[in-house]
Every structure is written in C-alpha cells, then in structure tokens.
Amino acid sequence: MTPLQKITPYLWYDHDAQAAVDLYVSLFPNSRVISVERIPSGPGEDGAIVEFELDGQRMTAFDGGPMFKFSEAVSFVVSCETQEEIDHYWHGLSEGGEQQQCGWLKDPYGLSWQIVPAALAERIAAAPQAGMDG
Structure with missing residues (x-):
C-alpha cells in the first residue's frame, strides 16, 4: 500500500x-x-x-x-532537461491559454505555470542568498 x-x-x-x-x-x-x-x-x-x-x-x-479564481500568486514550476521538453509543456499547456514572459503561462483553465530549464533552476538554487546568515 x-x-x-x-x-x-x-x-x-x-x-x-x-x-x-x-x-x-x-x-x-x-x-x-x-x-x-x-x-x-x-x-x-x-x-x-x-x-x-x-x-x-x-x-x-x-x-x-x-x-x-486562480492568480499568479500560486504557480507550478516545471523543470525541463531539454528544449524539446520545454516546447512540449509550453505548447501543450499554453494552447487556448495565455503565454507570458520568462517562461510563465496560464493554461486554458487559468492555472499559472512556469516552464524553466532545469539548469536555470539549479543555478538559482545554488546562488548565495543576499543577506542570509550562514
């Protein structure tokens, strides 16, 4: 189970x-x-x-x-390994919805998604945070 x-x-x-x-x-x-x-x-x-x-x-x-209603205050982030994967999710989720900037889109039902390269997500996660105490 x-x-x-x-x-x-x-x-x-x-x-x-x-x-x-x-x-x-x-x-x-x-x-x-x-x-x-x-x-x-x-x-x-x-x-x-x-x-x-x-x-x-x-x-x-x-x-x-x-x-x-949904808003951009909540979104799902999809980390993609290849350009083909980015294109698959981008086109599949944005058709009938709304394409936005920087990998953001709204699907036809109003839910916000961020379609991003995995390398970018990893770089952002690894970057030192300004003002953070270690």
Missing part, C-alpha cells in the same frame, strides 16, 4: 476540473486519474471532484463554481 503524501494540492475550478485534469494527465508522464466523483452543481449540470496524479504527485481538482 502506498503511503499518503502529507500535502496534496487542491485546485478549485469554476466548472471544468475534469477537462483540466485530462489535459494535465495527457502531457505529463507518470500521470493518471485516480477517481472521479460527480457532484450536482446546478440545474441540469454536474460537477466533479477529480483525484489524480501528476508525474507521481497526488492532487485533487474540484468544480466549485465561480467564487474563486
């Missing part, structure tokens, strides 16, 4: 959680839908709570209605 992870991202969508998860699972390796629970969301409409794994990271997507 796989142990539960301590922290699970819970993503609130207006009404398209299933479509968002289908996109993510189609793009990332080691990804799968674990379960889908249908929930009533309005007259003649059903929403969903979708549990899924994205490259091994367990997450939940929820059709919660229009009360809350």
